[in-house]
Amino acid sequence: MVTRPPSAFSGFAGRRARFEHDRFDASHDRELRDGFQQLATRCGLTSCSQLAGFLTQEGFDLGMPRLAEIAALCGETENDLELSDTNFRKRTSQDLIQFLVQILDCGLAVRDFHGFRNRFANLYEYTRDAHRGEIASYIPELARNSAQSYGLSVCSIDGQRFAFGDHHTDFTIQSVVKPLNYALAMSLNGESLVHRHVGREPSGRRFNELALNADNRPHNPMINSGAIMCCSLIKPRLNVDNRLNFIRRYWGSATGGRLPGFDESVYASERATAKRNVALTNLMREHNAFPEDSDTDAALDLYFRACALTLDCDALSVIAAMLANGGVCPLTGHRVAAPSIVRNTLSLMLSCGMYDFSGEYAFSVGLPAKSGVSGGLMIVVPGVCGIGLWSPPLDRQGNSVRGIEFSRLLVDTFPFHVFAGVAGD
Ligand code: GLN
Numbered sequence: 124m125v126t127r128p129p130s131a132f133s134g135f136a137g138r139r140a141r142f143e144h145d146r147f148d149a150s151h152d153r154e155l156r157d158g159f160q161q162l163a164t165r166c167g168l169t170s171c172s173q174l175a176g177f178l179t180q181e182g183f184d185l186g187m188p189r190l191a192e193i194a195a196l197c198g199e200t201e202n203d204l205e206l207s208d209t210n211f212r213k214r215t216s217q218d219l220i221q222f223l224v225q226i227l228d229c230g231l232a233v234r235d236f237h238g239f240r241n242r243f244a245n246l247y248e249y250t251r252d253a254h255r256g257e258i259a260s261y262i263p264e265l266a267r268n269s270a271q272s273y274g275l276s277v278c279s280i281d282g283q284r285f286a287f288g289d290h291h292t293d294f295t296i297q298s299v300v301k302p303l304n305y306a307l308a309m310s311l312n313g314e315s316l317v318h319r320h321v322g323r324e325p326s327g328r329r330f331n332e333l334a335l336n337a338d339n340r341p342h343n344p345m346i347n348s349g350a351i352m353c354c355s356l357i358k359p360r361l362n363v364d365n366r367l368n369f370i371r372r373y374w375g376s377a378t379g380g381r382l383p384g385f386d387e388s389v390y391a392s393e394r395a396t397a398k399r400n401v402a403l404t405n406l407m408r409e410h411n412a413f414p415e416d417s418d419t420d421a422a423l424d425l426y427f428r429a430c431a432l433t434l435d436c437d438a439l440s441v442i443a444a445m446l447a448n449g450g451v452c453p454l455t456g457h458r459v460a461a462p463s464i465v466r467n468t469l470s471l472m473l474s475c476g477m478y479d480f481s482g483e484y485a486f487s488v489g490l491p492a493k494s495g496v497s498g499g500l501m502i503v504v505p506g507v508c509g510i511g512l513w514s515p516p517l518d519r520q521g522n523s524v525r526g527i528e529f530s531r532l533l534v535d536t537f538p539f540h541v542f543a544g545v546a547g548d
Pocket residue numbers: 296297298299330331347393400427430494495496497521
């Protein structure tokens with residue numbers, strides 16, 4: 124018997140996203156390492172394997188690139204290296220030690236990891252029973268998805284992770300590709316050029332409605348017309364294969380190394396039944412909405428291909444966490460997108476990310492999110508974590524039924540609504 128999750132949870136300390144990977148001056152290295160030693164001793168950690176066990180318990184996967192040095196040191200089985208050993212000092216970078224100090228010194232966004240995880244487990248169990256919704260079939264291949272599939276993954280802005288259900292099953296990302304393609308178009312062309320060709324106002328219509336704004340531009344980058352436009356702005360001089368690879372590599376840096384796959388049959392199925400997206404492209408051509416010299420057929424083809432990229436919930440949660448972290452991937456510590464681009468992307472996800480349910484979602488859930496017709500949903504909790512969810516049955520607006528139910532319960536459980544603070548939650 125699953126009980127409704129209790130509300131009010133204070134085991135996390137949301138914080139402003141870190142805009143740069145903090146670095147210490149080399150002269151502080153000694154001080155930093157001494158501080159680490161003291162903290163480790165206080166936590167009862169004296170050897171590398173104890174440290175590794177502690178990190179695992181706190182939700183860190185030792186396979187994450189930021190912890191690679193620890194994983195390597197623990198892999199040397201013949202002796203368990205003492206943290207006080209000079210070899211440990213020699214073989215660990217300042218970046219790693221600083222990260223460890225942050226972890227041991229209660230500097231994580233999610234402090235009570237187990238309490239946090241347990242509440243999500245409860246939310247997952249509770250929403251698993253939602254059986255309404257229809258699986259999208261207008262792209263025939265999508266109808267093969269199962270109504271039972273349900274995956275949920277969470278990644279904190281520091282890289283702590285946990286997941287439930289079908290979190291490791293790949294699905295086509297569909298419209299969830301839109302925010303990142305928008306971010307990529309902006310990083311390649313700048314904000315003003317991109318917004319010469321696409322607006323930033325909710326459309327209030329379906330995602331593929333044959334309609335443009337008063338300037339004959341797509342309303343925003345989160346609906347089909349705007350996403351096709353963003354594709355036209357991604358490396359237009361390259362051929363479509365190379366353009367798609369460029370997008371894949373961008374996603375690869377956002378996931379901390381996992382390159383998206385490609386579902387050839389979903390791509391072919393969408394292309395063969397794409398009358399509406401062809402019509403949208405023609406409408407934009409008629410109004411000269413595309414940049415001059417655009418190959419609009421190629422832009423549309425790139426859009427179909429990008430929608431057919433595949434990822435699992437685990438990877439999706441890391442991308443969401445990168446956005447929640449101001450553009451720095453939590454697993455690698457590398458910057459993927461500039462802060463201003465992340466701000467723009469999150470603003471549009473908040474106002475336009477959930478189709479013609481966006482206003483209601485912003486009102487009642489109050490988080491930047493993006494859904495797709497295959498049942499994928501990416502939710503960003505700024506300064507705390509990213510969430511990847513997949514459950515194919517959709518509601519009337521085209522959003523995952525379980526995804527919407529989960530979102531509502533999420534903000535009942537945690538004070539995550541962007542305006543929760545002013546309500547004293
Ligand atoms: N590939 C889909 C389409 O263009 C994406 C739409 C969506 O996920 N809402 O129709």
